[in-house]
Amino acid sequence: MAGTLTVRIRRSDGSGAAATPPGPPRFDTFRVEPEPKMNVLDVVAKIQATQDPSLAFRYSCRAGMCGTCSMRVNGKNRWTCRTQVEKLGTDLLVIEPLPHYPVIRDLAVDMAPFVESMRLVIPQFVPAEPGKATFAKIGSGSRERREIDPHIECITCGNCYGECSLVETNKAYLGPAALNRAFTLIADSRDGAARARLELVNGHDGVWGCHTQFNCTEVCPLGISPTRAIQKLKRKELLHALTPHLR
Amino acid sequence: MTALVAYLRRSLLPQVNVGNAAWLLHRLTGLALAVYLLPHFVSINGSRAGPAAFDAGLAVFTAPLYKAAEWLLIGTVAFHGFNGLRVIAIDFFALSGRQKLLFWLVMAATAAVLLAASLLFVPRILAPA
Numbered sequence: 001m002a003g004t005l006t007v008r009i010r011r012s013d014g015s016g017a018a019a020t021p022p023g024p025p026r027f028d029t030f031r032v033e034p035e036p037k038m039n040v041l042d043v044v045a046k047i048q049a050t051q052d053p054s055l056a057f058r059y060s061c062r063a064g065m066c067g068t069c070s071m072r073v074n075g076k077n078r079w080t081c082r083t084q085v086e087k088l089g090t091d092l093l094v095i096e097p098l099p100h101y102p103v104i105r106d107l108a109v110d111m112a113p114f115v116e117s118m119r120l121v122i123p124q125f126v127p128a129e130p131g132k133a134t135f136a137k138i139g140s141g142s143r144e145r146r147e148i149d150p151h152i153e154c155i156t157c158g159n160c161y162g163e164c165s166l167v168e169t170n171k172a173y174l175g176p177a178a179l180n181r182a183f184t185l186i187a188d189s190r191d192g193a194a195r196a197r198l199e200l201v202n203g204h205d206g207v208w209g210c211h212t213q214f215n216c217t218e219v220c221p222l223g224i225s226p227t228r229a230i231q232k233l234k235r236k237e238l239l240h241a242l243t244p245h246l247r
Numbered sequence: 248m249t250a251l252v253a254y255l256r257r258s259l260l261p262q263v264n265v266g267n268a269a270w271l272l273h274r275l276t277g278l279a280l281a282v283y284l285l286p287h288f289v290s291i292n293g294s295r296a297g298p299a300a301f302d303a304g305l306a307v308f309t310a311p312l313y314k315a316a317e318w319l320l321i322g323t324v325a326f327h328g329f330n331g332l333r334v335i336a337i338d339f340f341a342l343s344g345r346q347k348l349l350f351w352l353v354m355a356a357t358a359a360v361l362l363a364a365s366l367l368f369v370p371r372i373l374a375p376a
Contacts, residue, residue, distance in 0.1 A: 025250055026250075027250060165267070211270050212270070212334065212338070212343070212346070213264070213266040213267050213269075213270045214264055214266030214343075214346055215264060215266065215267065217266075217343075218264045218266075225343060225344065227343055227346075228341075228343040228344065231337060231338055231341070231343050232341070234338060235338075235339060
């Protein structure tokens with residue numbers, strides 16, 4: 001087991017609504033005795049319980065299912081409940097709120113921009129045949145299924161949105177998760193809103209804003225590649241533009 | 248100081264993702280080539296004054312400094328061209344899962360071109376005609 005941990009946490013009272021609080025960020029330093037299999041969320045909770053009750057952060061399931069405990073740890077956005085301190089390979093933890101989100105306080109961010117980006121792409125399934133009584137037959141080994149499968153596990157933790165440098169430079173950019181979600185529905189033959197979504201994401205704030213830097217792909221805790229979904233959407237946009245009468 | 252270190256960490260650590268380096272190099276080489284084109288057009292335009300004047304104009308570029316710059320130009324064109332192929336592969340041929348390998352192939356191909364160019368250029372830089 002490593003020695004005492006030095007934990008630097010970026011603090012903010014959240015008085016500024018901007019994603020980046022004005023002035024230099026304040027970092028508070030804490031020392032924590034590590035325990036076996038301790039994860040970063042445990043470290044933050046221990047600091048709040050024993051050293052500073054005013055430390056604000058968010059978590060819910062503690063099992064890697066909800067994504068709400070996401071923070072930036074040592075320069076990378078992560079689910080803190082699934083990040084073991086030992087595996088970081090250092091005694092120094094620098095913990096910051098997810099970038100590109102308004103900070104509510106300390107490590108808790110306002111997910112509103114992310115939720116709004118998801119809402120914009122019609123994230124819900126829209127049945128192509130609402131009155132249909134029978135199940136659609138899409139085989140598990142079919143081409144359609146294999147196209148969509150690598151992109152469906154997203155739990156909308158927002159880590160990719162916080163890592164994307166295009167979100168940094170263009171706040172109107174839809175971001176990786178929303179475009180990934182749009183792809184899963186556009187590629188679904190049972191869905192009836194594919195054309196509407198293709199129109200929605202066809203622009204600089206949509207798929208064409210992606211610079212294929214793969215930051216979202218690098219950071220996704222589930223190993224999803226939103227970049228790949230966006231590239232597939234670009235090909236669909238091209239096909240849609242050339243053959244607008246087809247789906 | 249701690250803030251600066253944290254900032255540098257945040258700024259520099261994601262650089263291990265070669266996608267950022269590829270994008271930045273592509274943008275920089277693209278801008279460099281766009282800037283290069285302007286004087287290039289001007290010097291080529293010298294051919295309108297006749298062969299002798301054109302040759303005299305181009306003689307300026309045999310100086311070692313220009314030869315070294317020309318060698319760099321070849322590297323710039325090579326990277327921008329090879330990475331352009333990588334971008335097309337990612338965009339249109341579903342090879343985004345291989346982007347890191349493709350990036351290192353681009354770097355290797357660029358290095359190979361620069362090495363081959365050195366065989367021609369190093370003697371000219373060291374011993375100008």
